[in-house]
Each structure stands twice: as structure tokens, then as C-alpha cells.
Amino acid sequence: MVEDGTAINVIHVDFGFLTLMKEGYMDTVTFVIVIATCCFLMTFWAVVDVARKDFGSIEKKALWGFVAWLPFIGFVIYVIFGYGKGKKPSEIISGSETHNRGEKSP
Numbered sequence: 001m002v003e004d005g006t007a008i009n010v011i012h013v014d015f016g017f018l019t020l021m022k023e024g025y026m027d028t029v030t031f032v033i034v035i036a037t038c039c040f041l042m043t044f045w046a047v048v049d050v051a052r053k054d055f056g057s058i059e060k061k062a063l064w065g066f067v068a069w070l071p072f073i074g075f076v077i078y079v080i081f082g083y084g085k086g087k088k089p090s091e092i093i094s095g096s097e098t099h100n101r102g103e104k105s106p
Contacts, residue, residue, distance in 0.1 A: 039072040039075075043072065043074060043075050047065065049078075049086075050082075050086070052089070055082075064078060068082075
């Protein structure tokens with residue numbers, strides 16, 4: 001109150017980030033950001049790996065590409081079941097070169 005008896009209205013602006021820092025929740029936010037970044041990088045790696053490999057048919061490649069796009073769980077499924085199914089382009093080229101020379105490929 002002011003001397004003449006009128007009240008002063010105080011405007012309070014709350015910035016969520018600053019509130020988190022004051023209340024000690026920043027460790028939780030940092031943890032979530034680190035976990036989300038790791039999940040994104042794993043998913044990104046799986047998608048790039050699917051794009052670089054040949055799975056024998058476009059349907060199989062599309063299926064593994066769809067699986068790899070699922071955040072985190074797609075990465076886990078791809079690493080367990082799909083990683084060994086695709087062939088790298090260098091494996092395909094070296095296999096065809098030995099076949100063209102009349103040698104048996106292993």
C-alpha cells in the first residue's frame with residue numbers, strides 16, 4: 001500500500017527455465033535432454049545404415065527403413081534382427097567381381 005491507502009498491483013512474470021533452475025530441477029531436464037539426444041543419434045544411425053545397405057528387395061529395405069524410423073525401439077529391433085541381413089555395397093561389388101572372373105564366391 002502507498003501512503004494514501006491505494007494498493008499497488010505487482011505483475012509477476014514466470015519464466016519456466018529460471019524457475020527450474022531455482023527449484024533444482026535442472027538435473028532432470030539435463031538428463032532428459034541427454035537421453036533424447038542419444039535416442040535420436042541411435043535412430044539416425046539405424047536409418048542411415050538401412051539406406052546404405054542392400055536387403056535383396058525394395059520391400060525388405062522399406063520395411064527395415066520403417067522399423068529404423070521408430071524412435072529407440074526401432075533401433076533396438078534393427079540392431080538385433082536386421083543389421084546382419086543387409087549387405088554393404090562393397091560386399092556386393094566384391095562378390096560380383098569374383099563371380100565375373102569365374103571364381104566361386106565364398
